[in-house]
Amino acid sequence: MAGLCMGKKVERIEVEGFSCEVRYGVTSRVRQRLTVLDHFWRDFIDQKPLKEAINFILNLKGFEDYVRESVKEFVAYPDDRILIIRSVGDPEKDVIFQRRWKIAKYIGWFPHITFLNLEESEISAYVNKEISDIEKRKELLGKIGEKVSSYSMTPITVEPIMSSPSKNSLLLKAGEINILLDCGFDEEKAKEMIKETINIGDIDLVLVSHAHLDHIYALKFLFDEGCQAPIIATPMSVDLAILGSGFKDYSIFEPFFRYFVPAFYDEKIQIGGTKKEEEKEGEGEGTPLEITALKAGHIPGSAMFLLNLNGFKVLYTGDYYLLDHFPVDGSLQTINRIKEERKEIDVLILDASFAHKSTAPKDEIKKALLEEAERIIKRKGNVLIGADSLGLSLDLITTFFDHYPDPSKSPPIYAEPIVFECMKCVKSRLLSISKGFQEKILDEPDPFSSPLVRELKTTDNLINAITSPSIIISEPNNFSNLPIMTFLFYLGTDEKNLIVLTGMQKKEPGTLIEQGKTEKITVKYTPLALKKLKMKKEKKKKESRKGEGAEEEELEITTIDIKAQIFNLKHSDKITNLHPDKDQVINTIKTINPRKTIFFHNSYENLEKIKTEMEPIIKDPILIAKTKTQIALKE
Numbered sequence: 001m002a003g004l005c006m007g008k009k010v011e012r013i014e015v016e017g018f019s020c021e022v023r024y025g026v027t028s029r030v031r032q033r034l035t036v037l038d039h040f041w042r043d044f045i046d047q048k049p050l051k052e053a054i055n056f057i058l059n060l061k062g063f064e065d066y067v068r069e070s071v072k073e074f075v076a077y078p079d080d081r082i083l084i085i086r087s088v089g090d091p092e093k094d095v096i097f098q099r100r101w102k103i104a105k106y107i108g109w110f111p112h113i114t115f116l117n118l119e120e121s122e123i124s125a126y127v128n129k130e131i132s133d134i135e136k137r138k139e140l141l142g143k144i145g146e147k148v149s150s151y152s153m154t155p156i157t158v159e160p161i162m163s164s165p166s167k168n169s170l171l172l173k174a175g176e177i178n179i180l181l182d183c184g185f186d187e188e189k190a191k192e193m194i195k196e197t198i199n200i201g202d203i204d205l206v207l208v209s210h211a212h213l214d215h216i217y218a219l220k221f222l223f224d225e226g227c228q229a230p231i232i233a234t235p236m237s238v239d240l241a242i243l244g245s246g247f248k249d250y251s252i253f254e255p256f257f258r259y260f261v262p263a264f265y266d267e268k269i270q271i272g273g274t275k276k277e278e279e280k281e282g283e284g285e286g287t288p289l290e291i292t293a294l295k296a297g298h299i300p301g302s303a304m305f306l307l308n309l310n311g312f313k314v315l316y317t318g319d320y321y322l323l324d325h326f327p328v329d330g331s332l333q334t335i336n337r338i339k340e341e342r343k344e345i346d347v348l349i350l351d352a353s354f355a356h357k358s359t360a361p362k363d364e365i366k367k368a369l370l371e372e373a374e375r376i377i378k379r380k381g382n383v384l385i386g387a388d389s390l391g392l393s394l395d396l397i398t399t400f401f402d403h404y405p406d407p408s409k410s411p412p413i414y415a416e417p418i419v420f421e422c423m424k425c426v427k428s429r430l431l432s433i434s435k436g437f438q439e440k441i442l443d444e445p446d447p448f449s450s451p452l453v454r455e456l457k458t459t460d461n462l463i464n465a466i467t468s469p470s471i472i473i474s475e476p477n478n479f480s481n482l483p484i485m486t487f488l489f490y491l492g493t494d495e496k497n498l499i500v501l502t503g504m505q506k507k508e509p510g511t512l513i514e515q516g517k518t519e520k521i522t523v524k525y526t527p528l529a530l531k532k533l534k535m536k537k538e539k540k541k542k543e544s545r546k547g548e549g550a551e552e553e554e555l556e557i558t559t560i561d562i563k564a565q566i567f568n569l570k571h572s573d574k575i576t577n578l579h580p581d582k583d584q585v586i587n588t589i590k591t592i593n594p595r596k597t598i599f600f601h602n603s604y605e606n607l608e609k610i611k612t613e614m615e616p617i618i619k620d621p622i623l624i625a626k627t628k629t630q631i632a633l634k635e
């Protein structure tokens with residue numbers, strides 16, 4: 001069967017019961033194509049007929065059964081002499097992967113194996129099951145719908161319950177309607193503050209911009225305290241909220257399943273009855289309250305919310321980022337579209353968590369990082385990068401993936417298991433909605449199905465990562481807790497190693513490291529030898545079927561002196577980050593051109609500084625979200 005697919009001629013053949021798609025034309029992996037062709041041409045290796053090549057792989061001596069079980073299908077690029085093998089095997093043990101260059105010599109095709117997990121993420125599947133009744137979910141909006149239809153929605157005010165680098169929650173009031181924009185706080189003091197600001201039972205709607213804990217942490221608290229408001233978020237935010245919080249027991253996220261109203265990018269959620277004729281403000285049909293989730297470009301599933309309150313438009317950015325980064329599209333298009341469609345925004349509530357800095361262009365940041373990493377590895381050191389697993393880790397791994405098209409020429413790269421799980425959620429969501437993405441992700445092996453990156457899952461991997469030159473991407477980015485503290489304990493005291501901080505550093509050790517302070521810092525870590533022992537014990541326990549309930553993680557607390565080199569001190573303008581820097585913030589405000597801008601998500605002192613610096617550039621007023629200070633938006 002011949003056809004055209006993405007502009008290339010495609011046909012399908014069958015070999016020993018396996019399907020093989022043959023694509024004529026070139027693959028988009030340019031660097032790999034050149035390496036492969038160079039190899040074949042240099043050694044005058046003949047290209048065997050495709051069927052013969054596939055047969056050779058399926059019948060690798062001594063591994064016939066293993067290969068047949070793990071291989072799912074083939075995709076062949078005859079012009080590039082690349083044979084993609086989609087497998088569900090284990091990259092560490094895979095015989096095709098280990099012998100790929102030898103096999104290439106025999107068959108004249110380069111066997112590019114991708115360890116694609118075609119199965120859906122367990123978490124996404126669970127969330128889908130719980131939210132499948134979308135109509136029922138929309139009924140949840142009935143109560144607030146009645147309210148917006150029968151009350152005036154003025155005056156409009158916003159009152160930050162918490163606005164800091166690590167806590168976010170703003171209360172938007174429109175007349176009688178109380179809308180909570182995120183709910184990220186965990187301290188007792190913060191909990192008291194929300195109670196002082198509002199009777200929790202009076203919250204009508206909760207908008208969750210994305211899955212980071214500094215935006216969702218108090219969900220359970222709110223709903224335990226009697227909140228019954230619908231929660232609007234994207235399904236991927238729910239997946240990642242469950243994943244990111246590390247809770248094995250999904251019931252902790254029960255509020256999501258009882259009150260969740262899924263939001264999809266660019267689709268309006270209409271609340272309340274149709275507006276009366278005289279209330280329509282040149283926008284045709286409409287409801288008193290309309291909420292649209294827009295791509296925020298920060299992490300998978302992250303959303304900005306555009307609220308249309310009877311014609312008064314508020315854009316809450318949540319955390320956002322303008323530029324594309326794998327596997328997330330940036331928000332630049334969204335922002336430009338707001339300008340093109342002349343959606344006049346009255347108030348822009350804007351993420352200013354990184355707006356006090358100007359950062360170098362992305363390519364320069366990547367170049368500096370790769371150069372420093374290679375220098376360290378050459379001198380037998382280790383590179384320890386602190387990065388958020390739901391966002392920046394994906395971007396960093398992609399950087400290394402692009403830089404090392406041949407995994408055998410790369411230093412070992414390790415990442416936390418949660419990063420791989422996160423990719424599974426992303427794949428599940430994207431595969432189900434976008435055919436284009438399906439083509440892309442199946443045709444081009446993504447970094448997470450490549451053997452390049454190893455999971456920090458087994459104790460052996462953990463010990464290897466520490467004892468031999470490697471790049472370790474661990475979390476959290478601010479070095480405040482496990483698991484990264486274990487790596488910091490073992491690697492932080494040696495000057496041949498390199499520490500790379502990403503994103504915003506809060507009060508934790510990250511700030512001290514960033515400032516190059518060499519005084520002793522306190523580290524909580526898991527002693528690895530102990531962990532190994534514990535695992536053995538647990539295995540025994542399981543065997544005797546007595547193992548009930550996980551024990552508390554055994555920690556050791558000690559102080560260490562940081563001697564490792566600090567990337568951020570050498571390159572203070574090259575910090576990898578997924579929040580808009582000063583220039584991106586200015587660009588955003590100028591493009592959207594709101595009547596008023598409110599900065600949130602940074603320390604009050606920093607916000608003041610940013611305001612003073614930007615006011616001459618931005619003509620319209622800039623306001624600052626100060627905890628427990630009400631800002632009037634509309635009389």
Ligand SMILES: [Zn+2]
Binds near residue numbers: 210212298319
């Ligand atoms: Zn975030």
Ligand SMILES: [Zn+2]
Binds near residue numbers: 168212214215
């Ligand atoms: Zn945040």
